[in-house]
Amino acid sequence: MMKELERIDDYFAGRLSPADRDRFEATLPHNPALARSVAFYLLARQTARQEARRMLKPLPVRRLPVRMLVAVAACLLLVLGFLTVWQTPPSVREVADQYLSERYGQLPVSLDGQSDSLKTGSQFYNMGEFRKAETVFESMLQREPTHPEALKRAGLVSLRLNQYDQAIERFQRLGQQTDLYANPGIFLEALARLKRGQPMDKNRAKKLLLTVIQGNLEGKKEAGQLVEKIKFN
Structure with missing residues (x-):
């Protein structure tokens, strides 16, 4: 040189x-x-x-x-x-990271009807104390394995800790619940798969995002934006 x-x-x-x-x-x-x-x-x-x-x-x-x-x-x-x-487009992980940072950089701690455990775990999350938040949310799930908000927040903590398999498992359990008014489980599972990046994760994430769009599920707008941003095979 x-x-x-x-x-x-x-x-x-x-x-x-x-x-x-x-x-x-x-x-x-x-x-x-x-x-x-x-x-x-x-x-x-x-x-x-x-x-x-x-x-x-x-x-x-x-x-x-x-x-x-x-x-x-x-x-x-x-x-x-x-x-x-x-000038290449951002990687799938970068796109997922950007959305997670913008949407879930902080968790609400003052929603009506929110339990003390959810508030405490969310406060730890917002302070970056993810291990402590994990302990709180996991304790909730041991008592109530299907608690939707605990599953969602525990999954987000798993993403922060780069525990992608656990995050996907939690979001899948959330997405299987059909009695919720709004369920972000499928959309969040797609993000977790984009973050994990194992073989077939990208294609699986695309299918999940299309399911969100076609089913008019929570995260439809964001799912459409991700499909446009990410170059899927």
Whole structure:
């Protein structure tokens, strides 16, 4: 890398022989790695000039030959094309993380009819004390294995602790309950599978998200957004 940058610097400083200069210019349009290195060199030099101006110590600006300017322009066009190609969509885990952070970064602790255990566990969750929250919610589930809010919050704690198998199991138990007015279990299971990322998890998550959309279940809007954001096979 350093030798390549030295050659680039020699080119722009006019230190290359005519033959080497011609060879450099002929190679540039067909060598993506060299084009990226030239772009890095130009950006670094421009940054240095800006910093020097800021410190009221301008660097001398040297007029470049026309053929050199043409080569620079060609290089920048190549780099712009590569940057467009390199703009890849976020990974499925990043999309799931973003939603979980926005929607479940904090849990409500003052809902009407909420038990003291739910409040306590949620307070631990909100403070980042996930092990303590896990203990509280697990104790609730031992007493009431089908408690929907305990299953939901315990599953969220499992996600925070990267215990994906346990999170999926809890969300599945929640999603199987058919007597709830609003049930986020299927949607949350999809998120947990996107986070876990095992073989077939992505396709399974897509099916779950489509089930949420087609069944008009809780999380329908978000499920549609995830399907659009994530490139499924």
